[in-house]
Amino acid sequence: MFHIHCPYCDEWREEEEFHPRGQAHIARPEDPAGCSDEQWGDYLFFRDNPRGIHHELWVHAVGCRKFFNVTRHTQSYEILETYRIGERPRFTRDNPDGVVASAPESLDDSDIATAAQEVRA
Amino acid sequence: MQRYSGFALARHALSHHENWQRQWRNPTPKAAYDVIIVGGGGHGLATAYYLAKEFGVRNVAVIEKGWLGGGNTARNTTIVRSNYLWDEAAALYEHSMKLWEGLSRDLNYNVMFSQRGVLNLGHTLQDMRDIQRRVNANRLNGIDGEVLNARGVQEIVPILDCSKNARYPVMGASWQPRAGVARHDAVAWGYARGADALGVDILQQTEVTGFKIRDGRILGVHTNRGDIEARTVGCVTAGNSGVMASLAGLRLPLESHPLQALVSEPLKPVLDTVVMSNHVHGYISQSDKGDLVIGAGIDGYNGYGQRGSYATVEHTLQAIVEMFPIFSRVRMNRQWGGIVDTCPDACPILSKTRIEGLYFNCGWGTGGFKATPGSGHVFAASLAKGEMHPLAAPFSIDRFHSGALIDEHGAAGVAH
Numbered sequence: 001m002f003h004i005h006c007p008y009c010d011e012w013r014e015e016e017e018f019h020p021r022g023q024a025h026i027a028r029p030e031d032p033a034g035c036s037d038e039q040w041g042d043y044l045f046f047r048d049n050p051r052g053i054h055h056e057l058w059v060h061a062v063g064c065r066k067f068f069n070v071t072r073h074t075q076s077y078e079i080l081e082t083y084r085i086g087e088r089p090r091f092t093r094d095n096p097d098g099v100v101a102s103a104p105e106s107l108d109d110s111d112i113a114t115a116a117q118e119v120r121a
Numbered sequence: 122m123q124r125y126s127g128f129a130l131a132r133h134a135l136s137h138h139e140n141w142q143r144q145w146r147n148p149t150p151k152a153a154y155d156v157i158i159v160g161g162g163g164h165g166l167a168t169a170y171y172l173a174k175e176f177g178v179r180n181v182a183v184i185e186k187g188w189l190g191g192g193n194t195a196r197n198t199t200i201v202r203s204n205y206l207w208d209e210a211a212a213l214y215e216h217s218m219k220l221w222e223g224l225s226r227d228l229n230y231n232v233m234f235s236q237r238g239v240l241n242l243g244h245t246l247q248d249m250r251d252i253q254r255r256v257n258a259n260r261l262n263g264i265d266g267e268v269l270n271a272r273g274v275q276e277i278v279p280i281l282d283c284s285k286n287a288r289y290p291v292m293g294a295s296w297q298p299r300a301g302v303a304r305h306d307a308v309a310w311g312y313a314r315g316a317d318a319l320g321v322d323i324l325q326q327t328e329v330t331g332f333k334i335r336d337g338r339i340l341g342v343h344t345n346r347g348d349i350e351a352r353t354v355g356c357v358t359a360g361n362s363g364v365m366a367s368l369a370g371l372r373l374p375l376e377s378h379p380l381q382a383l384v385s386e387p388l389k390p391v392l393d394t395v396v397m398s399n400h401v402h403g404y405i406s407q408s409d410k411g412d413l414v415i416g417a418g419i420d421g422y423n424g425y426g427q428r429g430s431y432a433t434v435e436h437t438l439q440a441i442v443e444m445f446p447i448f449s450r451v452r453m454n455r456q457w458g459g460i461v462d463t464c465p466d467a468c469p470i471l472s473k474t475r476i477e478g479l480y481f482n483c484g485w486g487t488g489g490f491k492a493t494p495g496s497g498h499v500f501a502a503s504l505a506k507g508e509m510h511p512l513a514a515p516f517s518i519d520r521f522h523s524g525a526l527i528d529e530h531g532a533a534g535v536a537h
């Protein structure tokens with residue numbers, strides 16, 4: 001059973017309050033009609049499926065109902081961090097210890113935020 | 122190969138069963154094979170067996186990083202059925218069903234295939250409409266099936282709560298009499314023994330760590346026991362397929378999830394068929410040993426941990442007790458998880474890749490066990506001829522770009 005820190009509620013809550021929603025940071029193509037079948041299929045269906053550090057989208061379904069990101073190890077299941085939409089992960093496959101080199105910069109996650117708003121609406 | 126028979130059993134009794142031949146060898150890897158199968162689960166071993174037996178390709182290695190059938194083959198709930206909705210899926214699973222029906226004789230190995238029937242319950246009007254549609258589709262495809270009302274279900278399973286008092290009353294079910302269960306370990310062992318006898322090298326404790334690829338063509342694999350060459354490699358690695366694909370520089374439309382099952386303490390015979398319910402989310406049968414074999418849903422997150430979450434166990438047992446109040450005080454004995462590679466359309470991938478000679482057979486998700494013989498057979502045909510078998514062709518990875526998905530979610534849902 002996970003104990004998950006919701007970055008919006010700023011509280012640790014039980015896994016049962018949340019739903020996983022698959023891989024995080026998948027940007028919707030800017031111009032869907034201009035995509036090739038290859039590009040559109042890749043966007044819809046193809047996913048990273050690592051045995052190791054993975055960035056995931058979760059929703060605090062029976063809490064604040066907001067979407068946020070989780071960095072989790074898919075073998076140990078350890079949750080390394082949770083962070084808001086639009087923020088950048090500290091722990092990555094290239095930086096598994098989360099060494100902070102410089103100030104975190106904003107990632108363009110506007111599409112995920114939009115999707116989250118649509119689902120909330 | 123030493124044949125098994127009642128006579129052999131009696132003869133070996135005289136020597137206290139101490140002189141049975143080992144079921145398969147433990148060979149040293151050769152430098153090269155005609156075909157390498159990566160993954161020694163049921164599907165991989167079946168592929169090797171049919172390659173050697175039906176297609177005359179005997180210079181074959183099965184490379185397994187752990188032990189035979191130690192993955193999902195030994196972790197599923199052993200249900201076998203073929204009542205799938207769409208023509209492509211129905212044809213593949215029914216091909217498998219027909220092989221199941223002669224499998225023990227073919228392998229000279231008792232896989233304990235028991236055609237005790239499978240009920241897929243309906244609890245809502247929409248469930249019943251879907252059931253009618255699926256059973257009609259099955260019958261048009263030559264697959265046995267009946268639509269039962271609640272009374273018909275009650276006659277088959279007297280201990281099922283079919284009363285109006287249930288929280289989700291049973292309105293009816295689909296019934297496939299030819300469906301049933303089989304002994305999962307025996308399937309892996311039977312195929313391994315049969316393949317070994319035909320000359321296939323089964324290399325256990327051998328991990329593929331990379332693929333040897335030159336100019337877009339597969340030339341072999343790197344393993345922890347050295348490099349092994351082959352110009353045809355079939356990757357049959359279930360939950361680990363995404364990891365294997367990334368070793369070859371490929372990406373698959375798969376996500377690996379934990380799927381769990383549990384068994385109870387052994388009971389006297391009480392349930393002589395298989396009952397599945399999508400709506401309340403659980404499925405159950407009773408093994409020949411007497412334990413109730415109970416299946417659950419997948420955990421929603423990706424995971425390779427081969428264990429499931431407690432919440433899923435709780436939901437599953439709620440469903441079982443909802444259907445079978447008589448089981449409310451049965452104690453559970455063991456619980457475990459397997460890693461299933463789920464596809465967006467809930468159908469497998471049997472496919473060539475852009476690397477010539479490298480094939481994948483994966484994406485069976487939550488329902489691969491029932492397909493073991495058919496999957497192995499059509500995949501072996503494809504590897505032997507270099508052209509996908511007609512039953513496998515619709516399951517190409519190209520469908521995720523062409524849009525020709527085979528969307529089995531409606532027919533199969535959770536209950537595999």
Ligand SMILES: [Zn+2]
Pocket residue numbers: 006007008009010060063064065066
């Ligand atoms: Zn929250």
